[in-house]
Amino acid sequence: MSIALPDAGVRLDVPSFRVGPRSIEVVPLTATIGAELRNIDLAEAARDAEVFAELRDLLLQYKVLFFRDQDISRAEHVALAERFGPLEDHPVAGSDPDHPGLVRIYKDLDSPPEHYENAFHCDATWRTVPPLGSVLRCVEGPPVGGDTIWVNMAEAYRRLPARVKEQIAGLRARHSIEASFGAAMPAEKRRELHARFPDAEHPVVRTHPETGEEFLFVNAFTTHFVNYHTPENVRFGFDYSPGQSELLNYLIRQAAVPEFQVRWRWTPNSFAIWDNRVTQHYAVQDYWPGVRKMERAGIVGADY
Secondary structure, eight states: OEEEOTTSSOEEEOOOEEETTTTEEEEEOSSSSOEEEESOOHHHHHHOHHHHHHHHHHHHHHSEEEEOOOOOOHHHHHHHHHHHSOBOOOTTTOOBTTBTTEEEEEESTTOOGGGOOOSOBOTTTTSSSOOSEEEEEEEEOOSSOOOEEEEEHHHHHHTSOHHHHHHHTTOEEEEOSTTTGGGGSOHHHHHHHHHHSOOEEEESEEEOTTTOOEEEOOOTTEEEESSOOSTTTOSSHHHHHHHHHHHHHHHHGGGGOGGGEEEEOOOTTOEEEEETTTEEEEEOOOOTTSOEEEEEEEEOOOOO
């Protein structure tokens, strides 16, 4: 297929292909992550096991899938996400009262700053078992801006130098809601949040339970390594704090490499479905004083 660029008469060939009996059209958006699916109705995917199976296979392949012009109900949105598994609530953002598990992420001039997500992160890694993924819908967006970026953390790990892979093999890291969402709260509320959700500990390198890919698992919720202080890494106590923090910051910065990313411009009734285990994302906060209203159904994860 071909598309016309809006600012020139040049035409660009975009590779695409069709899968399944309903001929879902798959348009890869970058060489490493993301595809837009066309000729698919997400309400049908919520009802039809065969269509959903195709969608799930494509999600494992592309890690984040995009859709436009999906005018479906909130109930259908929830039903689609529940195909993947039970939905979870968010302790800070809260849920739609009529649809438990459907989190409203509404940003306007009155939105508190701690609700902004303009940092590369993997959702809720402060949980002992982070979410499997999410189904996110744009309800209303600004005339320009407010894009979201997703990152392939398997590619980020694959392209690390061999010496770094050796250094981080076996390392584990702490992830904290208190140090992120809680940081903007009064001290008492911050401590209450920590009591409800103590810091979680995860491997720095994880293996995807379905694809077998190894991927880097540190992000904006990660505070420090818990087992860095070994004779191999530390000559003197002086080495411990700067050594581990410099390595952690280096690993967190890998999400900012453009070669691992895809960027999506939202329009009303556009959707994204992503595998939260192997990706990170960043909601670009460049649209003030515009309004951005999103609704997200997060899927409970499984330990692996």
